[in-house]
Amino acid sequence: MEFDSKNSSILIKKVDQDDVRRSVKYHPSVWGDYFLAYVSTEVSTTEEEELRRQKEMVRKVFAQTPDHSYQKLELIDAIQRLGVGYHFEEEIDRSLQYIHDTYLEYSTKDDDLRTVAVRFRLLRQQGYPVSCDVFTKFIDGEGNFNVSLIKNVEGMLELFEAAQFRIDGEEILEKALEFSSSNLESLLPNMSSSLSKQVKEALKIPIRKSSNREISAIEEEELRRQKEMVRKVLAQTPDHSYHKLELIDATQRLGVGYQFEEEINKSLQYIHDTYLEYSSKDNDLRIVALRFRLLREQGCPVSCDVFNKFIDGEGNFKLSLIKNIKGMLELFEAAQFRMAEEEILEKALEFSSSNLESLLPNMSSSLSKQVKEALKIPILKSSSRVGAKKFISIYQQDESHNEILFNFAKLDFNIIQKMHQKELSDITRWWKDLDFANRLPFARDRVVECYFWALGVYFEPHYHIARRMLTKIINLTSILDDIYDVYGTLDDLQVFTDFFQRWDVNNLEQLPSYMRICFEALSDVYIEMENELEKIGELYRIQYAKEEMQKLVRAYLEEAKWSYNKYTLTMEEYMKVALVSGAYMMLSTTSLVGMGNLVTKKDFDCITSEPLLVLTSTTICRLTNDLVGYGFEKKPTAVECYMNENGASKEEAFAELEKQVMNGWKDMNQEWLRPTVPVSMPVLTRVLNFTRIAHLFYVEEDEYTNSQANIKDIIHDVLVEPVVTD
Known part of the structure; x- marks a missing residue:
């Protein structure tokens, strides 16, 4: 799908900059700094040294606090709930082993509900099946919890948290849950504001169900255990x-x-x-x-x-x-x-x-x-x-x-979600450091949506490097698209395109500042990709990715010429360029770059030869985008081209293009089942997944540009809201 923008038959007319600087105002990011709240993996040497120093101070405090004391229970609880328990696993394990060994001795002595409940919860959290009979001392003659306990709000709060760890048949913990939750609810108006807030949050999401954003060793071990259980279920179910x-x-x-x-x-x-x-x-x-x-x-x-x-x-x-x-x-x-x-x-x-x-x-x-x-x-x-x-x-x-499969799926989803949150935090920080929202305010600020797009291409843990690379390229491609579509003058765009063809990183001062900012960021991402590829001896891949990017900007320039010259296109003229400018060919190639040894040079040769699979996917994505973009895009779409060429109404054009999309899916199935050229399954899957995620973003409207709509709720559901586990 090649063309020569320099030798285009479209003449470039000279116009004043004021006439050509188009203006489109996109809404700002709907996410802002939301994902920056997640812990970043990137820390400075100074921060690491300070962390080590403070860690030793905490370790000393921990060692000096007697294992039999209530203060040790409080300390363990605080360390774990503050999310730093992974720093002190050995110390905590040793202390909890002692607390377990002396469980009955101290629980029998203690008459403080808070102490007994915290000890019980910490041990059950650790996986110890300790007895709930320790709570019988708080039961009155009628089999109910003593009414006098209601005065002890902090004790009732701990009882409520402890009751979350009940298992079937533990009647006393069922009573504990009912007693504590109902009384805490009724006492809320009489509590101090800070205690009231703490209780409200606990009643809404108890510790047992709260989302700790770090993946714990316990979760990983539980995932392995449940995975083996599912594997047994699969093996024991007859194939017929x-x-x-x-x-x-x-x-x-x-x-x-x-x-x-x-x-x-x-x-x-x-x-x-x-x-x-x-x-x-x-x-x-x-x-x-x-x-x-x-x-x-x-x-x-x-x-x-x-x-x-x-x-x-x-x-x-x-x-x-x-x-x-x-x-x-x-x-x-x-x-x-x-x-x-x-x-x-x-x-x-x-x-x-x-x-x-x-x-x-x-x-x-x-x-x-x-x-x-x-x-x-x-x-x-x-x-x-x-x-x-x-x-x-x-x-x-x-x-x-x-039930075994269901429980495993919930745990797996939540663990993978935490991994995705961490990745998105790092990518958001990269994006905020670039400060494009302020430096290039004309462009769409959609870093979260770009990550979600890459997530649609591959979500699995082992694709984390590929996902990071692809997200950054999608993001910067979006900026390029806006430079060519809505901001750049035609003279500037010609210079910019020539710059890309030379990949000239040594003469950036020749570019206008807004183009220089974008090119520098893009060049840095390709260098980052090269560094990753050098580790595995696959540097050749970067050239495939760069050549597809060069092809893309040539297509962007061609479209800019159409807009400036108000050129009336045939469908053939339009699709020849639009299939490239949709960026799916470039992104499909780039998606393979970080996939390790799952892809080969043969796969890159195949995908860049534009086999029917890729052309079909690109056609579906392009037409789907054009259908929802009609009336909003500042450049020609397939809808206008079809209407002009065939003297058709909008409704007729929509019907024809929707038919082409439907037939495209049939051709995709054909290529999936009977490929016309040998394509490996990893490549097939990436191309199909690109088509799927484009369908999600463009099923009813352009939800990438207008990300305030349905897509915001979908992203929240997948990346923010964990699956509720019981």
Whole structure:
């Protein structure tokens, strides 16, 4: 998709700067400094030395405080709740071992509710299954907690926190929870403002459920333990059973499929090998559709003829299937994976979507919500983390859900979320240090949205370096886009483009300040990428990334010429440039740079040759963006080009372009299942994920530019709000 902007047939007319400096005012970042509150991994040498000094001071205080004293309990509690327990794990473990060994002795002696409750909670937090019988001394003759305890507000608060660690059958802790929570609630008006605030926060989110933003060793160990439990469940569920299909589907949709790739691949291989045998036997639409979808998701081009059994004598899906709502929902999801000319899947899509839509008023609220979300964004088009967070709540309401898998998915989501929060904190700090919001106020300030975009491409822990690189490039590409679209003069843009082609870092003073600021930042990111690549001996990758960036700015310049000259374009002229200026080709290539040994030089040669997969993805993303950008963009879009060339109305243009997007998804499926050129699965997945995240941002409006809308809530749900665990 190459063109020569210097030899463009469009003449450049000289105009005054006042005539060409366009003006668009974007809203500021909706996040501000929110993610700066998270701990940064970058600290200075002075800070490290000061930290060591103060750590030794705390260690001395800890050593000098007797293990049997209440002061030691308070100290351990404070250290852990302040988030610095990881600095003193050895000391805390040793003290808690002593406190455990003397638990009954001291709990029997102590009559202070606060002391007994803190000791109990700290030990249960540590994993010791200590007895709750220590609270029987606070029970009156009628089996209730003594009314006199109500005066001890701090003791009741500790009792409330201790009761959060109850397990099934611990009746005294159930009473403790009811007694403490109800009385604390009623006493709130009589408390001091500071105590009232503390109690309110505890009642809302107790210590047991609070989000410590550091991933603890206990969490990591618990994750390993639960992972083994899920692995056993997968191994014990027969591959030929419907339960295995459900289990694989749930594992993937809960966002933990990456933890069990080997097990899932092995099971799906068996399911593929026996596909026709079991699909011919099964008459349950839900089972047949789920098996079909799981295999096509895996890249297996299995036949859609398995749905023939559900067709009546007139060639339509049987009306009796309408009663099977879950079956129709699975049929709808399966039909998303259709390729061109799969007529039965076209019928399946029409049949399932129309009937699901009409039946919505008669469904339960939970099923109705699930169906609405599927109709809006089906599994094929869903971004992994967004889909996982939604499916966790759906899966919880499924009475047949696997509790072991469910608990593991919740823990995994929260741990991964903490990792993402830490990454975003560091990236936000990088962005704030650049100070583009003040230095380049004409540009969009969207660092959080850029990170979320990269997260849609790969969320897994082992892609953290790639994610950091891609986020920074997306962010600076957004700045470049605004320079070319809304701020730069045509003369400046020509100079800037030439600068990029030379990659001239030695003559930056020749650039206008706003361009110099951007180029310096971008150059620094590529140097950072080079340093990472040098560690693994893969420096060649940076050249692929730079060449795609150079190609992108040439496309930006071409579009700027169109705008300045008010040139009327044909669709062919427009798409030739717009497929490059959408930046998806450049970003798809850049996304591979930090992926370690999972990609090879052959993958870079493949993706930069612009195979059908990449062209199709880019077309979908470009047209989707243009459809929501019509009427708002300051440059031509596919909508205007189609209308002008064909004398079509806006409605006709929309209908045609939406049809092209729909056909694009069919071509994507074709390339996923039967690639025209050999493309590795990591590359296929990145390109598909780019298409998915673009669909999320542009499904109804441009939610990147206008990030105050629905996308803000989605980002909050995925990156801020943890999954509630019991």
